[in-house]
Amino acid sequence: MDEPFLRVQSRLTDRDHVLLGWLADHGVLTSFQVAHALYPSLDFAQRRLRKLCQVELLARFRPFRAEGGTHPYHYVLGQLGTEIVAIARGEDPPRKDQARRRRWHLTNRANLPHLLGVNQFFTDLAAYARTHPSASLDRWWPASRYATRSAFLEESDPPTLAAYIPKVRPDGYGVFSEDGGRVSFYLEYDTGSEPLTTLIAKVDGYRELAHVTGRSYPVLFWLHSSVRELHLHQRLTAAGVRYPVATAAVDAAGQQAASPTDRQWLMHRFSTGRQRLVDLGHPRSVDV
Structure with missing residues (x-):
């Protein structure tokens, strides 16, 4: 290892390693998302982010804003950050041209707002857990993890399941705990660009997946x-959907700043009213 690598690595904090790992898995985070999830203040976060950029652990950019003004800085892994994460995970560091192409792709992707929306959901969970000792974000897996057919399988599954080709690719998978409760879930982040029939078809895909694996997590x-x-609930009812589906709307009841952990989730076919995220429960059997 070269001297700059060793010098920088020795100065990294546990929080730095968490951030580097998140960017390796989830691509892009804004300064506000990083601060909200990991730091006590935006100013504190910005000072640390600048230092990490200065040593090429991170790189930053600001997307074009057609309506004027500026976006906050968006952060991706720099070359050195990419190498540190790879070595920490026991992987071969990518070539410089590979890491450069990934950065270019992330800074120029057309669906960047969708990616940031998904990441906002999970950084909100992380921020809540940071300030609530009884809560924890135990797992946050990105959509990219589900690019292979074996991504949904577990070690205990029979070899015959390896031939199954899933019809769904969630925007994320999470496990969240609070006050002794625990919920595993698939996230579908909706911007309104897809017809409702597409959302119904996704639920059918999750139902089929649950039948194959025997594991049913709420969508x-x-x-x-x-x-x-x-x-969406009207369409779910008309289609006779019985798979566990929960919904929440960002604009509901003026709760634009509400956390996904709050009592705003409506489980389809249940008349108990809005529930907290953790109240959506444990994995359940398939209900057909």
């Missing part, structure tokens, strides 16, 4: 409007 639709949420 969470994080929707942009309460009107779309109402229409």
Whole structure:
């Protein structure tokens, strides 16, 4: 290892390693997301982020804003950060041209707002856990993890399941705990660009997956409007969907700043009203 690598690595904090790992897995985070999830203040976070950029652990950019003004800085892994994460995970560091292409792809991707929306959901969970000792974000897996057919399988599954080709690819998978409760879930982050029939088809894919694996985790639709949420539940009812689906709308009841942990989740076919995230429960058997 060269001297700069050793010098920088010895100065990294546990929080730095968490951030580097998140960026390796989830691509891009804004300064506000990083601060909210990991630091006591935005100013504290910005000072640390600048230092990490100065030593090429991170790189940053600001997307074009057509309506004027500026976006916050968006952060991705720098070359040195990519190498440190790879070595910490026992992987071969990518070539410089590979890491450079990944950075270019992340800074120029057309669906960057969707990626940031998904990451906002999970950084909100991490921020809640940071300030609530009884809560924890135990798992946060990205959509990229589900690019292979074996991603949904576990070591205890029979070899015959390896031939199954899943029809779904969640925007994320999470496990969240609070006050002794625990929920595992698939996230579908909805911007309103897809027809509701597409969302129904996704639920059918999760139902089939559950039948094959014997594991049924609720699908969470994080929707942009309460009107779309109402229409989705109407379509779910018309389609006779019985797989566990929960919805929440960002604009519901003026709760734009509400956390996904709050009592705003509506489980389809249940009349108990809005529930907290952790109350959505443990993995359940397939309900057909």
